[in-house]
Amino acid sequence: MADLVLRNARIDDAAGLVDIAIEDGLISAIGPGLPVAATDEIDCAARVVIPGLIESHVHLDKALLDAERPNPDGTLAGAIAVTAELKREFTVESISARARRVLDMAIANGTTMIRAHPDVDPIVGLRGVEALLALREEYRDRIGLQIVAFPQEGILQAPGTLDLLRESLRRGADVLGGCAYNEATVADCRRHIDLIFDLAAEFAVPLDIHADFADDAADPRFAMADYIAAVTDRTGMSGRVTLGHMTSLAGQDPARRHDTLTRLAAAGIAVVPLPATDMHLGGRADTVNPRRGIAPIRELWAAGVETAYSSNNIRNAFTPYGNADLLDIGIFLAQTSHLSGPADLTRVLSMATTQAARIIGISDTYGLYPGAAADLVVLSTDRLSHALLDRPDRCYVIKAGRIVARTTRINELLPQAQRC
Template sequence: MPDLVLRRARIADDMLPVDIAVTGGRITEIGPELPDVAPEEIDCAGRVVIPGLVESHVHLDKALLDRERANPDGTLAGAIAVTAELKREFTVESVRDRARRVLDLAIGNGTTVIRAHPDVDPIVGLRGVDALLELREEYRGRIDLQIVAFPQEGILRAPGTLELLRESLRRGADVAGGCAYNEADVAACRRHVDLVFDVAAEFGVPVDIHADFADDATDPRFAMADYIAAVTERTGMSGRVALGHMTSLAGLDPVRRADTLARLAAAGVAVVSLPATDMHLGGRADTVNVRRGVAPVRELWAAGVTTAYSSNNIRNAFTPYGNADLLDIGLFLAQTGHLSGAADLNRVLAMATTEAARIVGLAPDYGIRPGVPADLVVLSTRRVADVLLDRPDRAYVLKAGRIVARTTTVRQLHHVPRVDGPPTVEARRAVAHPCG
């Protein structure tokens, strides 16, 4: 007998609703009108059910810093500078408290996996990593937390960082991070990439690099994609490398861009677009036809590059917006990327589900099919193609078959009074709360 059955769940627009049976935290059966009776049942009533959302690139350690100090000029350099000052005062407790607030928001918004990038450098040491290692255990069973050791200040230009990266991985970080553009010249940027891959090989972990974060590729430090693809192939890391931002791709001429995208696809290098940050920081020096610098998603799709999107930063000098809501970011990406219609919107949704799961290494054990963990979100909409457009409530969020958050809403529509009677009211009840 299953522990839980979701009744009448819409998992695709081209098929009738189905029941989803869950036993021991995993999906055991999917089909119409399953006869099994479970101790707990959720009547989805034709509402959409999707796999748990995957935040593939978030800086939990630097979240919610906007109230402490704003970006002085709105540029990437300004964001790095002001954050470097703020993080001198970080403690494990302060990072943990701010990150906990974001994790709670993310869970309520349907996220079941986060890959987080805490800074690792001589300024902050390992305080961010240590805070997230604690939170990984605290939130186990509610959300999975992957930790990327991230050298924001560079490796060569910040002596001591390389050993801190190694120590992060010894303590339990999951991924070797990089910030390729934050070195003095192209040779140093390439050396940075080589060192990150060396550390990844030493510890047997994936690689996740911040790369190509500029309005165009005139500064060659922001054009590392081809080099990273070559290193990926040389080291046999295909399928285990992700690149964040990739904004300068949009500034390449079409022929060169197509060649770079083909190299990424052939090498098995994934790209994570971060539109909220990239749109905010991009084009700051432009006075006419301001460039926006969002990675060319449709061309990435066409080239066969595994592509996701994520929130990146939440309410700090890099991105003074956000609620850890991946569906909001997905709608923003669609609006800024000329993506529309059912096929495009379904594919954007996949960027935060199945594609992001591939990037963080979950693909064999993820989705809506028998045998995989029951990480599921019941949405208050009845058409998959409308998920981004409707901005639906996350009616239920399940982690391994356990309800970890619920949202109900109250909305009252007061009609104009009729001359022959009192106003009529239509109501929809609503309250939102996490489940511990």
């Protein structure tokens, strides 16, 4: 007997409805009209079922800070400065309280896995990592959590950070981060990259690097992608390096951009644009035709670069809005990147599901097939290609076979105007 069966589910717009049986936290069977008894059943009534959404790049430790102090000028430099001041007062308890609010939002919105980037530096020490290590255990039955030790303030210009990163990995951080642009010189940026590759090799962990986060590549500190690709090739890290933001790609001339994207694809480097932040901070100095400041999605696809997207920040100096809702971020990405039509929109959805799973290294247990983890979302739409357009409710959110959130909404059209 199955623990749970989802009946009459839509998982493919070109195919008929199927049932999805779940046992012991795994999908045990998928097919039309499964002759399976179950302890519990959900009639999806032709609604779409997708694998759980994946936030592949979020800063839980810095979430919800905008209520305390907003960014005075809206720039990246202003956001870093404001946050550096605020985090001097961080405690493990304050980080945990804000992070819980975002985790709860994410779960309600259908997210079943988050890769989080807590700051690690002499200002905040290991408080962010400590908070998220505890939350990873506290929330393990409701949402998965990968922890990235992230040197927001740089390494060379923040002495002591390298030792803190090493200690974060000793304590259980899953991934090593980097901030490739936040050093004083190009030589120091390259040294920063070399150091994190060496440390990642020491602990056998993947890398997730903030890189090339500017309107253009005029400042060479924001044009590190080619160097990162070369180091990835040299160190044999193909398939284990992810770059976040990458906004300056859009500011390169087409020939140079093509060369860079070709190198990233050949090196097996993934790219995660963060459109809510990238659009908000970009183009601040432009008085005519302000730049979008988002990495060129269609060109990333064409080059064969594995690509996801994520929320990045929630209501702080970097991004003063957001609800940890990946479907909202997905439709925003499509609107600002000239993506449209069923094929494009279905592919954007895959950037928050199957592509994100490959990027964060969980694809061997993720998806819609027998044996995969039963991390699923039932959406209030009957077309997979409408999962972004319809802004659907997350009717049921299922983690490891258990329902962890549900949304019930009544929307009634009356036949004629009614007096109040």
